Amino acid sequence: MTKHLLRDLDQLKKHLLEVGGLVEDAIHKATTALLERRVDLAQEVMGGDGEIDDREVAIEEECLKILALHQPVAADLRFIVAVLKVNNDLERMGDLAVNIAERSQELAATAPTPMPTGFPIMIAKVEEMVRDCLGALVALDMDRARKVVDADDEVDDIHRQTFLEMQGIMREHPDQVVRATAIISVSRNLERIADQATNIAEDVMFMVDGDIVRHGGASTP
Template identity: 40%
Template structure:
């Protein structure tokens, strides 16, 4: 009984660390897009520097998972919880990398003015942050409904990406001088779309954790 109690306490600590990492990458997304909207190099470099802490926490979480597997005797359902955590941490690390790439775009654009004020890109970032939060909540609460709701939210992000793509395409057609920046802004939106995909990946792993069956949320 004491062993099982200690095991569940360790699982709770693992979940807290995952949520902490989730908050860190969510903040990185927010700051990266803010840096771009304001062309603020200081904020951008803050995001780049902060990625080391995200990576350190990833290593800690992976080590915790391995210790739980090695030192405890997890049941089948517990194995899925631990295995899912290891999958989630990989998606979170990649989300952090995308935030860094967005921040690096801000640095590349220093000395330029934005072609137009960014409105839809920050909105897209907000949508991806909401998806990430829902994905992690579905893991902690073991909530199938929240996990499955990510599919429609991912579709909404994809639709917004297509809208932004058409607007940037129009700007490129209007003036060849716009092409370089428009391509960079398009890459940023592609990164946000990938962040949404990683959130749906987490949802898929949560569904597997709960049901033992893989269900694709990306179409």
């Protein structure tokens, strides 16, 4: 690898982690807005999404430049392709955080009712997954990637549990249908963020191992 390519890849990693930080921050604010009924935080998330969108476009351009300029092969090429996909995933995670912020704002306008019991753990897990999948990518850390994949099942379980909890509430308290469907929506958006983090982690494992980890190992090369 030439010194220039090395330097450009380092920059690329740095920029990707910066977007990751913005996305983590958006998720944290959106969920705090939910739990603490903080409309101001929800609005910050909505207002900050343009920055994440801009960064996505800039990182894609950076990847294209590196490909055209250095024409990398083998592991470097595979890494850049992974960055292109992860970059896309991060932007969508930002959109999902905006969805959560929107629901949080709506819920803050209704009478306060207890949140699902699993939410604090679910939120903490999802935030950790986002951090870990990006950490795994830049360090090509197989163990950290596997940790993300394992955590996804726990998040899925909490989502299912919340879903049933809310269905029960709707059956018994038809006047709470709007609130309960908004909470299901938050839970689903959290679960989708976890899915995106899992996709990234699986891409990392695929890159490190050269093996097919994706799609639950069901597919053959």
